[in-house]
Amino acid sequence: MEKFNTFKGIAAPFNILNVDTDKIIPKQFLTTIKRTGLGKHVFDEMRYKKDGSENPNFVLNQKPYDKSNILIAGDNFGCGSSREHAPWALKDFGIKCIISTSFADIFYNNSFKNGLLPIMVTKDERDALLEDAKDKENPEIEIDLENQEIRRPNGGKIKFKIDPFRKKCLLEGLDDIGLTELHENKIKSFEESRSTKHPWL
């Protein structure tokens, strides 16, 4: 996985409650057998009109948000299905970080596996960032994972918490499977003792 470096990017205001993964990437795009190429379909039903043309009212179709790297999102972002196509599609569009008050568990987990950083902040902090993002002239926010800090356009800073293991994996671009394989002996002895105790398992 690519290392997650500090970056500055355009933040889009996306204050919709309970954005589900069907909304992020509808099922007709789940028939792919690849991880890439889903960016053009992200938020398909909100983003395109029936004739396939762009819906000008949708925030990610508007300048400068069509080049967004950050979403400032509503509560409970990513609820619903376990499809990892959701973070794949967001990442492919260019989103590297989503800031909200809360995320659904599986989406949250899936994001880290794909170098997409979900940040949880308080409602007041999220609302302040929403106001920042709404300023089309200057919607750029800086994300510094190393120092766990969001830097606002006005120079203000918001600190955030993150699980140390997940932080390390993102910063160093670590592969989970490789890390687990380091415990190979422990896994083997666990399997052996389990097979003795509960042979039907």
Place this chain on the structure above:
Amino acid sequence: MSKTLYDKIWQSHLINEQDDGTSLIYIDRHLVHEVTSPQAFEGLRLSNRKVNSPKRTLAVADHNVPTLDRELGIKEEDSRIQVEELDKNVEEFQIPYFNMNDTRQGIVHVIGPEQGFTQPGMTIVCGDSHTATHGAFGSLAFGIGTSEVEHVLATQTLIQKKAMNMLINITGNLDKIVTSKDLILYIIGKIGTAGGTGCVIEYSGNALRDMSMESRMTICNMSIEAGARAGMIAPDDITFNYLYEKPMAPKNEDWDKAVNWWKTLPSDSGAKFDKIVDIDATKVTQTITWGTSPEEIVSIDGTVPNPDKISDEVKQNKIKRSIEYMGLTPGQKISDVEINTVFIGSCTNSRIEDIRSAAEIIKGKKVSTSVKALVVPGSGLVKKQAEEEGLDVIFKHAGFEWREPGCSMCLAMNSDKLNEGDRCASTSNRNFEGRQGKGGRTHLVSPEIAAASAITGKLTDPRNVT
């Protein structure tokens, strides 16, 4: 120290724990389907890894498969490629597989329990959020993403942090007319779609003790709709009787040993829960959804809410949007709402008991001429059982279509989908915008309400169909 069911399963699967609580846990069972696995198998190939434990894995194609004219194969090219990819992958990695033409084929969360692949005390995962279903057996079962599918295939483990323990305690008894689907929709309405976030829910109470495994599965299945990582119900004699002599259940001496161990699993008295929610079963009515989130519920005799009465602006906007999408008006009686489609199926409600309950209401009646109605049994074995009981004849006589098993119109990845503006009484689990087809409108209901609605062409209390 007293432990919960979840604590016990967690601790017995712990391989390694870091200081920050990040843990490596062992996975007993892994269910694989065609949609969330191709990239995982590709990952294995690219890194030259093998499947660690094929015998702990079971694969089936369910999301994309046609429910009509199956012998003609899959028409849609993308879907066909995805299923062919699974065919190739299970062959290459030597994974047990029920292919599309196997009688045992069906929805992944129907076949696991049906085969006895699912058992109490296990950790069970699948690249599908409705894996929570298997928690009805007193197992820890949850959905994972494709990267984690690859992780489990390669190592038979997962990196996890322990979730919180949440207890949903159901006091009193349910009215006879109230089903487990009504109960879980009512619970989601109470706690909200994020009510269980960060938690594993254990459901308890006498009302559950009287329930069949099928009904318990309906409840655990929708735990994810309340945001929970998993839902569980302590195993008891009903669980053991269900599993006895299932093809993959322990046999002979192992069976006795297993039952003795399973009996130690229920939460100890005095076990600590981080959150407790009490639900008064006597207050639960026949519940359906009116909106586009599973928490947007209404009693079958209730009305569509009025957004002007909600003070929070974001919530008000969400309700307004749902009403607009659903084509309803505030204050409208939900039983006046006309539907044109009925779907009886999905991993929530496609088991034999669901089909029997719906057939009971349909018997001797006709589907309204304005309604297209289909029954999609959860598996080939459910279908066979229903046919042996003559239920298919009841449905066909009434004007229902009797289909082949699969996920079908629950998520409309195959050709079973709603058209723009269609309105469906559906026994499935998600009513999100576009879930059953772009522009389609979904009301989540019990099999009984689905059956009654098919007859009248409106969302209908089964007691009003005589």
